[in-house]
Amino acid sequence: MATKSLKAQEKDLANTQYQLKILDGGPFASGELPRFREKLRETGQNTLRPKPLEILQINLGYMCNQVCAHCHVDAGPDRKEIMTRETMEQCLEVIRRTGAHTLDLTGGAPEMNPDFRWFVAEASKAGIADFIVRSNLTIIRANKKYYDLPEFFARYNVHVVSSLPHYTRGKTDRQRGSGVFDQSIEALRSLNEAGYGKAGSGLKLDLVYNPSGAFLPADQQAMEKDFKKALASDFGIVFNNLFAITNLPIARFLDYLIASENYEDYMTALVDAYNPAAVENVMCRNTLSVSWDGWLYDCDFNQMLGLKVASKVKHIADYNEAVLQDREILISQHCYGCTAGAGSSCQGSVT
Numbered sequence: 001m002a003t004k005s006l007k008a009q010e011k012d013l014a015n016t017q018y019q020l021k022i023l024d025g026g027p028f029a030s031g032e033l034p035r036f037r038e039k040l041r042e043t044g045q046n047t048l049r050p051k052p053l054e055i056l057q058i059n060l061g062y063m064c065n066q067v068c069a070h071c072h073v074d075a076g077p078d079r080k081e082i083m084t085r086e087t088m089e090q091c092l093e094v095i096r097r098t099g100a101h102t103l104d105l106t107g108g109a110p111e112m113n114p115d116f117r118w119f120v121a122e123a124s125k126a127g128i129a130d131f132i133v134r135s136n137l138t139i140i141r142a143n144k145k146y147y148d149l150p151e152f153f154a155r156y157n158v159h160v161v162s163s164l165p166h167y168t169r170g171k172t173d174r175q176r177g178s179g180v181f182d183q184s185i186e187a188l189r190s191l192n193e194a195g196y197g198k199a200g201s202g203l204k205l206d207l208v209y210n211p212s213g214a215f216l217p218a219d220q221q222a223m224e225k226d227f228k229k230a231l232a233s234d235f236g237i238v239f240n241n242l243f244a245i246t247n248l249p250i251a252r253f254l255d256y257l258i259a260s261e262n263y264e265d266y267m268t269a270l271v272d273a274y275n276p277a278a279v280e281n282v283m284c285r286n287t288l289s290v291s292w293d294g295w296l297y298d299c300d301f302n303q304m305l306g307l308k309v310a311s312k313v314k315h316i317a318d319y320n321e322a323v324l325q326d327r328e329i330l331i332s333q334h335c336y337g338c339t340a341g342a343g344s345s346c347q348g349s350v351t
Contacts, residue, residue, distance in 0.1 A: 053098060
């Protein structure tokens with residue numbers, strides 16, 4: 001398990017252009033596998049264009065208390081990129097007048113941003129229908145200053161979406177580090193104590209699963225049943241929904257695929273599992289992603305590859321929803337991850 005980000009290790013894969021070069025080379029350059037744009041044309045879809053905006057996803061910074069093996073953000077304690085209050089205020093202005101019904105705060109560990117609580121309190125006044133914070137769980141137990149996060153979340157009716165690779169200690173710790181499973185269980189218990197996941201509380205707690213190796217997730221509905229049964233019987237933990245997310249070949253997961261010599265097989269599996277029906281509901285079509293420094297992207301994954309929106313409006317300070325709607329969504333071969341099988345997004349399966 002790495003203890004530093006790819007950026008801190010000064011690895012080639014920390015460079016987004018280098019990642020895009022890999023994604024456009026190998027079996028795609030040779031013609032062994034069709035590029036994503038070619039696959040779209042085969043199924044008569046040609047280009048991707050946005051639907052009306054529903055979700056505004058804001059990355060509050062790449063700093064994190066963990067260095068997970070699969071992380072497409074390449075987050076970690078050594079990442080110092082943090083959203084400033086000035087950029088947060090620009091985001092708040094957009095939140096107040098956007099047509100989006102969902103606000104989705106992510107990171108890194110978004111809670112590590114020093115202005116996180118201020119931002120949540122201010123954003124909650126905008127009347128967003130679904131206010132999501134994506135938590136890695138262990139941050140709740142990382143330091144005493146975070147111990148009251150469950151109560152803080154409950155105060156603002158935050159919808160907590162938490163990553164938990166598996167309901168067993170071995171698989172979770174293998175992906176996220178030694179001791180992570182036990183800390184996650186403690187955090188889940190504290191969320192349950194605050195009312196999260198309990199019938200009638202109105203406080204939503206969803207879990208996110210993504211595979212620990214070079215394979216696609218199993219059926220989301222079946223996995224949810226397994227997670228609920230195991231966590232309830234072994235630890236007395238309850239939650240609402242499980243989202244199964246396909247690992248995209250970006251940053252540390254791409255590094256893993258190359259190091260384990262699984263890259264071409266994994267990309268072949270994604271291409272073979274391509275589902276044209278999933279294209280209709282991929283996250284880039286109803287979501288706009290905002291980076292820690294205010295730049296706009298079609299999705300969180302494009303953000304991590306440095307692919308800013310193909311629009312005259314590229315920064316939150318210049319936000320114009322009508323102009324942004326009139327754009328083509330930027331794609332590359334990583335997009336196969338969102339269109340494989342039942343499809344994948346930050347909200348789980350899409351078909």
